Amino acid sequence: MNISEAARRSGLSSKTIRYYEEIGLIEAARRADNGYRQYEAEQVENMQFLARARNVGFDLEECRQLLALHRDSGRQSRHARELVLEKSAHLQQRIDALEAMKATLEDMAARCHGDEGPECAILDDLASGGGKA
Amino acid sequence: MNISEAARRSGLSSKTIRYYEEIGLIEAARRADNGYRQYEAEQVENMQFLARARNVGFDLEECRQLLALHRDSGRQSRHARELVLEKSAHLQQRIDALEAMKATLEDMAARCHGDEGPECAILDDLASGGGKA
DNA sequence: GCTTGACCTTCCAGTCACTGGAAGGATTAG
DNA sequence: CTAATCCTTCCAGTGACTGGAAGGTCAAGC
Numbered sequence: 049m050n051i052s053e054a055a056r057r058s059g060l061s062s063k064t065i066r067y068y069e070e071i072g073l074i075e076a077a078r079r080a081d082n083g084y085r086q087y088e089a090e091q092v093e094n095m096q097f098l099a100r101a102r103n104v105g106f107d108l109e110e111c112r113q114l115l116a117l118h119r120d121s122g123r124q125s126r127h128a129r130e131l132v133l134e135k136s137a138h139l140q141q142r143i144d145a146l147e148a149m150k151a152t153l154e155d156m157a158a159r160c161h162g163d164e165g166p167e168c169a170i171l172d173d174l175a176s177g178g179g180k181a
Numbered sequence: 182m183n184i185s186e187a188a189r190r191s192g193l194s195s196k197t198i199r200y201y202e203e204i205g206l207i208e209a210a211r212r213a214d215n216g217y218r219q220y221e222a223e224q225v226e227n228m229q230f231l232a233r234a235r236n237v238g239f240d241l242e243e244c245r246q247l248l249a250l251h252r253d254s255g256r257q258s259r260h261a262r263e264l265v266l267e268k269s270a271h272l273q274q275r276i277d278a279l280e281a282m283k284a285t286l287e288d289m290a291a292r293c294h295g296d297e298g299p300e301c302a303i304l305d306d307l308a309s310g311g312g313k314a
Numbered sequence: 315g316c317t318t319g320a321c322c323t324t325c326c327a328g329t330c331a332c333t334g335g336a337a338g339g340a341t342t343a344g
Numbered sequence: 345c346t347a348a349t350c351c352t353t354c355c356a357g358t359g360a361c362t363g364g365a366a367g368g369t370c371a372a373g374c
Contacts, residue, residue, distance in 0.1 A: 050321075050322075051321095051322075052320095052321070052322085061361090061362085062322090063361070063362065063363085064360085064361065064362090066323095066324095067360075067361060067362095071360095082322080082323095082368085082369060082370080083322075083323060083368085083369090084321085084322055084323080084369085085322085085323090093308065096308075096310065097307050097308050100306070100307045100310060101307050102360095103282070104282045104285045104286055104289075105279070105282040105283075105286070107359075107360085108359075108360070114304070114307060117301075117304060118304045118307065118308060120299075121299060122299065123299045123301070123304075124296070124297045124298065124299070125293050125294050125295055125296055125297075125298060125299065125300060125301035125302075125303070125304075126295045126296055126297065128293065128295075128301050128303040128304050129290055129293045129294075129295030129301075129303065130295075132286050132289055132290045132293070132303055133286075133290055135286055136283050136286040136287055136290065139279050139282055139283040139286070140283060142279055143276055143279050143280060143283070146238070146272050146275055146276050146279070147276060149236070149237045149238040149272055150238075150269050150272040150273060150276070152237050153237055153238070153265050153266075153268055153269040153272070154269055156237075156265055157262055157265045157266055157269065160258055160261065160262045160265070161258050161262075162258055162259045162261075162262030162263075163257070163258055163259055164257045164258075164259065165257065165258060166253075166254060166255065166256045166257070166258065167258060168250075168256070168258035168261050168262075169258075170258070170261040170262060170265055171247070171250060171251045171256075171258075171261055173233075174230050174233045174234050174247060174251065175226065175229075175230050175251060177229065177233060183350075183351075184350095184351075185349095185350070185351085194332090194333085195351090196332070196333065196334085197331085197332065197333090199352095199353095200331075200332060200333095204331095215339085215340060215341085215351080215352095216339085216340085216351075216352060217340080217350085217351055217352080218351085218352090235331095240330080240331085241330080241331070
């Protein structure tokens with residue numbers, strides 16, 4: 049199958065597939081006589097694996113490790129679990145940071161009239177560090 | 182004061198101050214005879230404003246708008262409030278996405294033995310799209 | 315055979331908000 | 345005098361793509 053079909057089936061874009069090939073995340077595709085990349089179901093499965101791993105927050109280096117574990121029949125599931133727990137903790141940190149930002153914004157918005165006048169608790173907070181900022 | 186003192190007081194790095202000057206987010210500093218940038222309290226206040234705005238999640242373009250409102254005595258607080266509410270909603274979307282990722286990861290981890298053996302619910306989920314993936 | 319449109323290829327530039335580092339000049343302390 | 349610490353400019357790199365240019369290929373319809 050051509051690259052756009054592989055893209056459609058895997059959930060990656062054609063651009064992304066070429067990019068992953070370029071950085072060695074997926075192996076270089078076989079080429080047809082016209083130079084077009086040709087894919088088999090197996091490569092598409094690898095792409096799906098990558099698409100799913102990316103969707104749950106893994107970066108490309110982690111995806112590489114996960115894919116290596118996936119391919120390694122002598123793997124230890126502990127390694128995959130460690131990656132997952134580490135990523136989960138990381139996500140929680142980012143969530144906490146975003147929640148804190150959001151709380152500050154909501155506090156600012158609550159104290160701002162939001163009318164046609166120039167008085168503005170938001171701009172005052174940003175200027176002076178008042179409020180929760 | 183020199184740039185490193187302005188950095189210390191504002192919470193931005195010297196590199197970041199130079200960068201903000203380069204992209205026109207803060208005005209070009211007055212130079213001393215030796216070519217060093219010289220700052221007054223007023224510029225440092227602008228830097229603090231930017232540092233705070235960045236800390237609550239605004240991107241540089243939004244910071245530019247907020248700073249413009251801050252400087253505009255004829256402003257309408259409604260404009261600042263709109264920016265804040267929009268950003269807050271955006272943050273919520275990102276939080277939701279991260280929460281979903283985290284839930285998936287936790288579900289995977291819960292079903293993975295995490296031992297010395299190769300059986301692994303995590304890798305199976307990523308490969309087949311099972312679980313919550 | 316010709317055209318049109320949808321593919322495919324490579325390569326280069328841009329994104330965002332910095333950060334690191336090189337190469338070199340200025341200042342300060344001892 | 346020297347060493348350490350500032351400061352300057354400029355260039356390159358980050359992550360993970362995305363957009364676009366320039367050009368080759370293919371299938372369908374006339």
